[in-house]
Amino acid sequence: MVLVVLGIIVLIAGGVVSKVAKPTAVYGRFVKIAGLALVILGLGVACIVQIEPGEVGVQKLFGKVSNETLESGLNVINPLVDVVPFNIKTQNYTMSGVHDEGDRSGDDAIRVLSADGLEVVIDLTVLYKVIPAEAPRILREIGPDYINTIVRPICRTKIRDNAVYYDAVALYSTKRDEFQTRIFKTIEHDFQKRGLVLEQLLVRNITLPKSVKQTIESKINAEQEAQKMTFVLQKERQEAERKRVEAQGIADYQKILSTGLSDKQLQYEMIKAIATSPNAKLIIMDSKKSAPIIVDGK
Numbered sequence: 001m002v003l004v005v006l007g008i009i010v011l012i013a014g015g016v017v018s019k020v021a022k023p024t025a026v027y028g029r030f031v032k033i034a035g036l037a038l039v040i041l042g043l044g045v046a047c048i049v050q051i052e053p054g055e056v057g058v059q060k061l062f063g064k065v066s067n068e069t070l071e072s073g074l075n076v077i078n079p080l081v082d083v084v085p086f087n088i089k090t091q092n093y094t095m096s097g098v099h100d101e102g103d104r105s106g107d108d109a110i111r112v113l114s115a116d117g118l119e120v121v122i123d124l125t126v127l128y129k130v131i132p133a134e135a136p137r138i139l140r141e142i143g144p145d146y147i148n149t150i151v152r153p154i155c156r157t158k159i160r161d162n163a164v165y166y167d168a169v170a171l172y173s174t175k176r177d178e179f180q181t182r183i184f185k186t187i188e189h190d191f192q193k194r195g196l197v198l199e200q201l202l203v204r205n206i207t208l209p210k211s212v213k214q215t216i217e218s219k220i221n222a223e224q225e226a227q228k229m230t231f232v233l234q235k236e237r238q239e240a241e242r243k244r245v246e247a248q249g250i251a252d253y254q255k256i257l258s259t260g261l262s263d264k265q266l267q268y269e270m271i272k273a274i275a276t277s278p279n280a281k282l283i284i285m286d287s288k289k290s291a292p293i294i295v296d297g298k
Helices: 002-018 022-046 132-141 146-163 168-172 176-193 210-260 263-276
Strands: 048-051 055-061 064-070 073-076 082-087 091-095 110-113 119-130 196-207 282-284 293-295
Touching: 048 055, 048 082, 055 132, 064 132, 082 119, 082 132, 091 146, 110 146, 119 132, 119 146, 119 168, 146 176, 146 196, 168 176, 176 196
Parallel strands: none
Antiparallel strands: 048 073, 055 064, 055 082, 091 119, 110 119, 119 196, 282 293
C-alpha cells in the first residue's frame, strides 16, 4: 500500500505541474504517468501475499475476521485486507527454575502445594500447536498472543489444581507418571476448546523442600547400610559353614586313618617314602614286628 499512496502523491504533483507555466507544464504529463504506474504497481503488490511454510494467514478487513485461511505459498487477496500469520508448527513453552532456560528470564518454575502441605517446585515443558482451521477463531476471541493468554495460565493453573491430590514424596517418586498423565488430560481438554492441540507435556524436574530431601537421603543411606550388613552376615555364615565342613572332613580322615590302616600298609607307605625322598639315608623299622632295616643304597 505504500506504493499506492506514493503513486497518488505523484499524480497530484503531476496535476499541479501541468497547471503552472508552459515551460514546466510539459513535464506534468510524465509525472502523471509515473504516478499512475506506481499506483498500478502498488495495487499489484498489495494483491499478492506470501505465506511461509508451517503458517496460515488469517484475513482481517476493517476489524472483521474472515473464516477462510490462506495456505502457505502465494495468495491473491483484496489489497485492503490485513493478513495476520499464525504458526501451525509444533511449538514448545518451557517454565523452568533455571535462569534463562525457560521462555521467561529468571525463575519461572511452578510452585505448588502437595497434599501434605509441602511446597514442591516443578519444571515443565509443553509441546502444542495451533489447529489451522481454528486460527480465525483464535484471532477473533483470544488474539495473536495466545501463548501468554491461554498456554501459560492454563498450564500453571491445572498443575496447581492437580498437585493437591498427591503427597510430595509420591510426586517425586512413585506417582510422577500418574501425575503427568492426569495433568495432560485436563490441559488437553482446555486446549481443544480454544483451538490448540496438546501434543506432549514433559515434567522435567520436581524439587522437594530441603528437609524432605534430607529425610529421603537418610532413609536411602540407612537402607543401603542394612543391605550391606545383610551381605556381610551372609558371607560370614557361608565362611563358618565352609570351616565346619572342612573340620568335619579332617575329623573323618583322621578317624579312617586310626581305624582302617594295617601294619603292612604302614610299612608299604614307609618304603614308598624312602624310594621317593632324595634326602633319606637310613630308616630303622619297628623291630618288635620283625621289620627289616632298610638302608638307602645311594
